[in-house]
Amino acid sequence: MTMKTWMAAPKRYFKKEIVPLLADLRLAIALLLAIALFSIAGTVIEQGQSLAFYQANYPEHPALFGFLTWKVLLAAGLDHVYRTWWYLSLLILFGTSLTTCTFSRQLPALRWFSRTWNFYSQPRQFQKFALSAEFQPSANGSAGVAAIADLMPLLKQRRYKIFQDGEKLYAHKGIVGRIGPIVVHVGMLVILLGGMIGAMTGFIAQEIVPSGETFHIKNVTDGGPFANLSVLQDWSVKVDRFWIDYLPSGEIDQFYSTLSVLDKDGQTIDRQTIHVNKPLQYNGVTLYQADWSIAAVRLKLNNSPLLQLPMAKLDSLGGRIWGTFLPLKPDLSDGVSLIARDMQGLLLVYDMQGKLISTVRKGMSVEIHGVKVAIADIIGSTGLQIKADPGIPVVYLGFGLLMVGVVMSYVSHSQIWALQHEGALYVGGKTNRAQVVFEREFLSLLDQLDRQDVEARSSDDQLASV
Structure with a gap:
């Protein structure tokens, strides 16, 4: 075996075995279903949470569905599905399948349709058409x-593009309908590329920041191996104000944060008020309003200066509550607990035995064990989810191409062939969709030809009789 033959063998194997396999529609469908299945798993299973979270929600006894424990979940990477090697491999394989199908099937078919030599030169070739007709010369050999x-x-x-070669004719319209599937394939590839860019270079962070505080984004909970965290170094964010609007029923209507983006010198670059579904975007980073908490309570004891006591979230079966301990004596031998359920300004006061002794609202005061306690304010904390995904513009571009391609694909590609042979005219045609519409158009075309033929024969007969 020569070197040339030895090198040609893998090439032939790739062309005859690998390419048809990758271009197989069944493989593409199987990959798409697998991607959809794991995407659903990534949506159902909370992503990027702590080890304690998964241990609490996916215990070993009893295991969810009999097998899904926190150990299995972490070992399989189901806590960060979209960045696992096997999910990215599925995307790459699916993209390769689409690319192979595009280059091995779609583009060659388009080149075939764009050629001007696809004429039919034999009458028998028109017999394969479901729609065809022939016009024979008159018996007396008239023209x-x-x-x-x-x-x-x-x-x-009828807006057909016509190609003619002597007595052969080819006409078509709606070539955009043939380009549409290629655009769809390209759109899907661009979407996959955008998803991979986001998975490899994006990151997610979470921050809980009290109103009035300035912070740098540091609590990155999940990020790709090539995430560019340097975009967070030269600016910071100040929470100017956080507040909640409540419905008359006491339920939350909406919560808001007024955020200022500051440069390295502390100067304001941008200032926006955000709420759920209205984020702030700066330097490729998006800050979403995602959660809230109570950070502290400000109060006065008798004529003391304004004091600020931090409030912590407490475990509760009846919903979220926050509490703090207010000492009434320097040795901490006496004091009360202040409990808040929301930011509407109501505080519940419990003694050291856990008995409710009073309630007080923001802006009001209450006397407890001889000490006047005046509540000045309840300080809220805004919960921000911060994301950077450089692949989003690419994904949007892919979806745009996908929608354009789908619309293009609905355009019918109609083709008509004709041959003048030994005095007879043969006409045939086909379309890839809207068959009924094309049949009507084709029959109308034949009717017009037939009327012209009858008129011409009648004229010839009259001349012959004279």
Whole structure:
């Protein structure tokens, strides 16, 4: 075996075995279903949470569905599905399948349709068409038979692009319908590329920041191996104000944060008020309003200066509550607990035995064990989810191409062939969709040709009789 033959063998194997396998529609469907299945798993299973979270929600006894424990979940990477090697491998394989199908099937078919030599030169070739007709010359050999010259203006009226080679004719319209599937494939590839860029270079962070505080984004909970965290170094964010609007029923209507983006010198670059579904975007980073908490309570004891006591979230079966301990004596031998359920300004006061002794609202005061306690304010904390995904513009571009391609694919690609052979005219045609519409158009075309043929024969007969 020569070196040339030895090198050609893998090439032949790749062309005859690998390429058809990758271009197989069944493989593409199987990959798409697998991607959809794991995407659903990534949506159902909370992503990027702590080890304690998964241990609490996916215990070993009893295991979810009999097998899904926190150990299995972490070992399989189901806590960060979209960045696992096997999920990215599925995307790459699916993209390779689409690319192979595009280059091995779609583009060659488009090149075939764009050529001007796809004429039919034999009458028997028209027998394969479901729609075809032939116009035979008159018995006396007159020249009144329908001809290609009669057919061309009729096709032009119907906006066909015409190619002619002597007595052979090919016409088509709606070539955009053939380009549509290619655009769909390209759109899907662009979407996959955008998803991979986001998975490899994006990151997610979470921050809980009290109103009035300034912070740098540091609590990155999940990020790709090539995430560019340097975009967070030269600016910070100040929470100017956080507040909640409540419905008359006491339920939360909406919560808001007024955020200022500051440069390295503390100067304001941008300032926006955000709420759920209205984020702030800066330097490729998006800050979403995602959660809230109570950070502290400000109060006065008798005539003391304004004091600020931090409040912590407490475990509760009846919903979220926050609490703090207010000492009433320097040795901490006496004091009360202040409990808040929301930011509407109501505080519940419990003694050291856990008994409710009073309630007080923001802006009001209450006397407890001889000490006047005046509540000045309840300080809220805004919960921000911060994301950077450089792949989003690419994904949007892919979806745009996908929608354009789908619309293009609905355009019918209609083709008509004609042959003038031994005095007879043969006409045939086909389309890839809207078959009924094309049949009507084709029959209308034949009717016009037939009327012209009858008129020509009648004229020839009159001349012959004279």
